[in-house]
Amino acid sequence: MxxxxxxxxxxxxxxxxxxxxxxxxxxxxxxVPKAHAFHTEEELAAFGRGAGLATGSNTYFKGSGTCSGCHGHDPLAFAMVTQDGGEDVNVVDDWRSTMMANSAKDPFWRAKVSHEVLLDPTHQSELEDKCTSCHAPMGRHDKFLTGMGHYSMGELAQDMLGQDGVSCVACHIQSADSIGLHFSGNLRFDTLNHPLYGPFGGPNDSVPIFGAPMTAFVGYEPQYGAHINDAGLCAGCHTLQTDVVDLNGQPTGQVFTEQATYHEWLNSSFNTDEHPEEGITCQGCHLPLIANDGVVLSANYMFLTPRSPFGRHHFSGANTFMLEMLKNNIGTLGLFANETQFDSTINRTERMLRSSLVLDARMVSRDADTAFVDVTLLNTAGHKFPSGYPSRRAWVELVLTDEGGDTLFRSGGWNDTWEVIGHDTQWEPHYDVITQPDQAQIYEMVMADVNGDKTTVLGRSSVKLKDNRLAPLGFTVGHYSYDTSYIANVPVSDTDFNHDELGVEGSGSDIIHYHAPMGGYAGNVNVQVNVWYQSAPPKWMEEMFGEHTPEIDAFRDMYDAADNTPFLVKDTLFTDISTAVDDLAELGTLVRYDPSGDRIIVSGLDQRVIGIDVYDAAGRRVADRGTRNGTTSFIPLRAVAGTYIVVVRTRDRSFVERVVVAR
Known part of the structure; x- marks a missing residue:
């Protein structure tokens, strides 16, 4: 026995x-493993629910809720968590509160589509089909691929897959064929055998793809696709060209480039094909990689090993205003992300905005009449700043105050309606030099119709009146993609726009020269510089809000209830103590920088001088009297390159000299 x-x-x-x-x-x-009934029916139903996400399917696409069971939150904290800290990084919850996930429910987008159709009803079917090709791709493209004609906003209202926005399958089923060569929503999908592409399982990957469960439960075969990390994957929707119509809705035969974020990236030092060493793709910024031992990609299979590098599906952009509106209208809009998830996406978006710009300001010189302030902005994004939808703008505010805090000069302020003070009736021109408070530097794209009049109607836009948005590093007029991303109406006299101090093109920067009237004031001046950002400015809304459709009226109510306070991207503050720059010749003193000794030499001193101090451009004291030998003082500097202010003090006044240190 x-x-x-x-x-x-x-x-x-x-x-x-x-x-x-x-x-x-x-x-x-x-x-496919024979034991494909790993999950009970109850488990499969729970996975399918996906916390409200779409679970249906059509001919070629399935909803995000179908993916959430394995790639969403894992209650066992085995899959979709970091190896070093156990942080939940599941792609579903990161994605669901983004503008990508909510693209088909975006109330601004819905209002704008209805506005375009209201003004050009003859082309309603073409307009709605074009707009949904990127905002509701799984609904529109399934209808297109099955030969059923145009897709409408009416169909979208009844289509849960269309309402799933830019969902999982919409990206992961895209074909490598002609990637980066198709735009305006003309996407290419691999529909044969239902593949889903990812970055793992390639020729250099020693671990094969465990694809049987996805094939069995979902109906897609996971495959390696190098193109999933190619910037061209984003080109189809982030380059938008529209057919121009006149004010009567008649086609003109022209094509207008409304958005060219992908082409801006092509014309930059971030282009990985032209600059493989220093370049970075769209995914490299908007799906940041986790720098640890990897992430297990699927729940419920305890033998799976972590994969690396793993791209977090943050899809952070710059639209904090709309994200806040979505968060505050979850029930009204029928969204499937909660407030906490929206807050996470908003925080990431704010961080990305702040990292997109470098700001510097300095007092070049002063006299009793004028303060000369240079403000330098450097774009660190891989495309223009701002980029994307043409409503977006950024502007510079300069505020000079006296020692008591009273305003001496202000340019670029905004009022209680969130509009820039002094904004011209139509559009504010680009400035190289600003001399008046009603002049403000606004970085934006302004469109015109066939008559040359400013418009925000996308179908009527035929030319740019202005495009002074900050170019990315490496951007040049000679690049093959310049025709779709050209700079408009920046005067040739502005020689430092996208040019460095040697005149070399592609700096990605601009210097604004402020000549601020001082009215005889000679005391210390506080210099405050702010860079503000708006994605939905009130002036841009005026044309649409002058019309009425259910979608426009619904969005107007949300807009009026929203906090449209501009977002502060960057700011800097310093105090200029040069007291209107007195002439040292009057004292008989000479100040110079000695590069060989890295020191400042002040000669011609006598008994009247009681102190010497050296300040940097931010007003911080970096050195004092130093060693005095008779009538000469030697002050060690140990400085970095920049402008320094030497203050020579007597009992009754201070004398100031600026010294420039170059490295």
Missing amino acids: KHRSTLLLRSFTLAALLGTVALFIAWSSGS
């Missing part, structure tokens, strides 16, 4: 081992 039990135990053990071997053979070969 004991011998028989031993044989049975060995038989069961052998069977288990053979089953395990068979499972791994099936995994390695990519075939």
